[in-house]
Amino acid sequence: MTTTSRPALIALTALAPVSWGTTYAVTTQFLPPDRPLFTGLMRALPAGLVLLALARVLPRGAWWWKATVLGALNIGAFFPLLFLSAYRLPGGMAAVVGSVGPLIVVGLSAVLLGQRPTARSVLTGAVAAFGVSLVVLKAAGALDPVGVLAALASTASMSTGTVLTKRWGRPDGVGPLALTGWQLTAGGLLIAPVAFLVEGAPPALDGRAVGGYLYLALANTAIAYWLWFRGIGRLSATQVTLLGPLSPLTAAVVGWAALGQALTAVQVAGMALAFGATVFGQIGTRTPRVLVREVASRGNGVTQRREATLVTQRRRRSWPKTPAPVVASRSPRGRAVPAGVPCTAPPPADRRPTGSGRAAVAGSESTG
Numbered sequence: 001m002t003t004t005s006r007p008a009l010i011a012l013t014a015l016a017p018v019s020w021g022t023t024y025a026v027t028t029q030f031l032p033p034d035r036p037l038f039t040g041l042m043r044a045l046p047a048g049l050v051l052l053a054l055a056r057v058l059p060r061g062a063w064w065w066k067a068t069v070l071g072a073l074n075i076g077a078f079f080p081l082l083f084l085s086a087y088r089l090p091g092g093m094a095a096v097v098g099s100v101g102p103l104i105v106v107g108l109s110a111v112l113l114g115q116r117p118t119a120r121s122v123l124t125g126a127v128a129a130f131g132v133s134l135v136v137l138k139a140a141g142a143l144d145p146v147g148v149l150a151a152l153a154s155t156a157s158m159s160t161g162t163v164l165t166k167r168w169g170r171p172d173g174v175g176p177l178a179l180t181g182w183q184l185t186a187g188g189l190l191i192a193p194v195a196f197l198v199e200g201a202p203p204a205l206d207g208r209a210v211g212g213y214l215y216l217a218l219a220n221t222a223i224a225y226w227l228w229f230r231g232i233g234r235l236s237a238t239q240v241t242l243l244g245p246l247s248p249l250t251a252a253v254v255g256w257a258a259l260g261q262a263l264t265a266v267q268v269a270g271m272a273l274a275f276g277a278t279v280f281g282q283i284g285t286r287t288p289r290v291l292v293r294e295v296a297s298r299g300n301g302v303t304q305r306r307e308a309t310l311v312t313q314r315r316r317r318s319w320p321k322t323p324a325p326v327v328a329s330r331s332p333r334g335r336a337v338p339a340g341v342p343c344t345a346p347p348p349a350d351r352r353p354t355g356s357g358r359a360a361v362a363g364s365e366s367t368g
Helices: 006-020 023-030 036-055 063-076 078-088 093-098 101-113 119-136 145-168 176-199 207-234 237-241 246-257 265-280 356-367
Strands: 289-297 303-311
Touching: 006 207, 006 246, 023 207, 023 246, 036 078, 036 176, 036 207, 063 078, 063 145, 063 176, 078 093, 078 145, 078 176, 093 119, 093 145, 093 246, 101 119, 101 145, 101 237, 119 246, 119 265, 145 207, 145 237, 176 207, 207 237, 246 265
Parallel strands: none
Antiparallel strands: 289 303
16 A cells, blocks of 8 residues: 655645635536535535445444434535525625634544644634635625524534544544545435425536536545545644635635636735645644554454544653662572572582592581
């Protein structure tokens, strides 16, 4: 199996939010209007079924409910809440609220992963959020409370799913392709009844709409989420989430290049600030080690599975507080030998006196 270098892994993972940044342009230019739930359904369910067909692996045991929970957090709840906030909030406010995701991940990592937050990660997340706000935030009237709550809920949902994906890892023998397929399928199945109840029957699709949905399902969702969950498995949760601001930055660049939207000097400065914070968040960050424990299940058939345990903090070398007691032993010659030092001296030979010495001994024995 080939090993991807850390810079290449970060670059491949970054392709996911870059791809998500094109969603707005594709939706407005190719897809039917006012169908956010149906669009979310068409993104998730076909992509999940394709990945399941490629992986040919289904969940087992506890992974049925784990995959459902992850699919609900990362897809099923995230997509509808994100679209709801985008429709009810003005001027890119949903993207601004979403940019605080790294800060939420830092807090959840401390609770669920035992990874203490650092000043570096908190400061980097705050700077990235500020840079995104300069790019997408526009002057507007009063904010809609429902839209703000939906934006916060969508950000918290995705952040929680990211941390839980890191905590639970993957079952033995299952790659990121299958794990992504499980989550997309579960999320799509959760969105389906909501989409049909709220928006009714599917709209008529022309060639442009079919092409747009194919792009969203394959490149924007199947491949992008596979790269995303693959990165979560090999990088820290904070590292991965700090790549999220690339999504609104990409949307701004696509809007300027393809849709003719103007960029002000403040927006350009915000882009530079957010991009710099994203890069800074990837430099010098230690990737947590992963330990694999063998767990044997008792029963008629003995099976083994591997459970990944995160080691999020550097292990400290433990020194004994008090020195071990030194027990001295005696060598064959009667000299003290420190504990732990083997007695390598040969056993004493049978030194029988010879000559006059033997006679002296015999004399002593006879007199006794």
